[in-house]
Amino acid sequence: MSNSRTTAKAGAAGGPRPAETTLLSGQAVPAHFGDPHAEAGAARVDATMFDRSDRALLRVEGADRQAWLHNLLTNDIKRLTPGQGCYAFACDVRGRVQFDLNVLCDSDALVLDSAADRRELLHKWLDRYLLSERATIATEDSLGRIGLSGPRAVEIVRAIAGEAAAALAEFGHCELSGASAGERLVRHDFAGSVGFELLVRDIGAWWERLAREHGVRPAGLIALDALRIEAGIPWYGREIDERTVAPESGQIGRAIVYDKGCYLGQEIVERMRSFGNPARRLARMRVQGDADCDIPAPLTLNGTECGRLTSLSALGDGATRAGLGFVRFAIAPGALLVLGESGREVQLL
Structure with a gap:
């Protein structure tokens, strides 16, 4: 989180006006809406919504997309079926984490969700390893994002998207019923408590709907940072960087699957498991x-x-x-x- 804050002129397009903004992953996001302690408290016992403009998407299409990414990432990409997803690392040959990302599986593509200021670097990194594989990489900029977190999040999602959406496993995703093409709901416990992200075109309308119909209060980055620290969730650029060997991250099982076969950096990661702890x-x-x-x-x-x-x-x-x-x-x-x-x-x- 940047220490440079400015008084906000506006929130997310059409959304509530924060008291201050700050920078996260190169994007202006609300720092708080007047009382960050109360915002974090609401997330712990009720539900809050967050501007998630700090995230960005790449779309990978082509017949070889799944096998190709499986050989580059630490998680088991081949096992994913449409509607499923996972968290993963992209490592160098020394097993050091170059990128962390969420991978969402569609019927015709894999959608890669990364920090906004890392997306272009990730795109270039992937391009280096795209040789004869039948795969293409493109940016996806048509959707904005709202995060919903807290114990009441499941109840709210059940009301807006149905029982199946409320029961999604983490990184599971589905289209929002009645929404325009490509808009989706993703289960993502980004703040520690149960959470979802709405990837939608009209951010302002969704901010208003969540507040008016479901009584959800907005929260800023100060509250989000506190919640994810309490939950032990590492962020790239804070805990994880290019010097971090993947097993040191505390994400074994979540981001690293040991029995998936070979991938870039796998030899070092496996050696650390075989010969002792990091x-x-x-x-x-x-x-x-x-x-x-x-x-x-x-x-x-x-x-x-x-x-x-x-x-x-x-x-x-x-x-x-x-x-x-x-x-x-x-x-x-x-x-x-x-x-x-x-x-x-x-x-x-």
């Missing part, structure tokens, strides 16, 4: 004090550096804040670390 792991943390700090920040144990804090929630309880970062694999939950030179105590969860 050197470090992603960990949720509770940081003492209710103040900001420069991120990333080193973590020490008994005076020796043992990890780093990569994300710190802006929403504390007055005494502590949620954090996310990496520590040496052998350090167990409950351990007490020290944050940088501040002396603030950090407890691993």
Whole structure:
């Protein structure tokens, strides 16, 4: 999340007006709508909607699309059938994560969902490996996106899209009934709680409908960041980057399937599993004090550096804040670390 915020002139086209905007993945999104603590609280016990303009799509078509991407990504792309999806990494030959993305399977295409500021890079990276395969890659810019998250999200989706939509597994997706061609609903627990994303053309109409008919309040990036940190969800550019070896990410089983066969970087990823645990792991943390700090920040144990804090929630309880970062694999939950030179105590969860 950018630290540069400006007073908003408008929200998502036709949507509610945020109190402040900020940048995420190169896109202007609401920072908050007046009370980020209340926005996060609503997401925990009710339902909130988020501007998800920070995401962007690529569409891969052609007879070889599934087999080709299966050989490039860490998840099992061949097993996907229309209406299913998954989370995956694209790695280099050293097993280091170059991109993270959601893959949605349609009957005639695979739709790749990535951070907006990474889409062009992902497109170019994929092009490098497109040789004789019958596959084409194109950008998809006709749809906007609203995220819906919270315990009441299932009830709301049931009302607007039916029982089958409400029962979707994560990354499952379906067309929105009565919507124009290509508009869809995706199950995506992007904030930790049960969540959905609406990929639609008229964002303003959907903001208004969700608020008017279902009493959903808008929430901004400050609340979203706090929620995903509490849930232990890593973001590319914060926790994950080109130096992260895939198994360190904490996404084994979610993004990495070990028995799928060969893919780019698979030898290193498999070697880490066969010969022991990775050197470090992603960990949720509770940081003492209710103040900001420069991120990333080193973590020490008994005076020796043992990890780093990569994300710190802006929403504390007055005494502590949620954090996310990496520590040496052998350090167990409950351990007490020290944050940088501040002396603030950090407890691993």
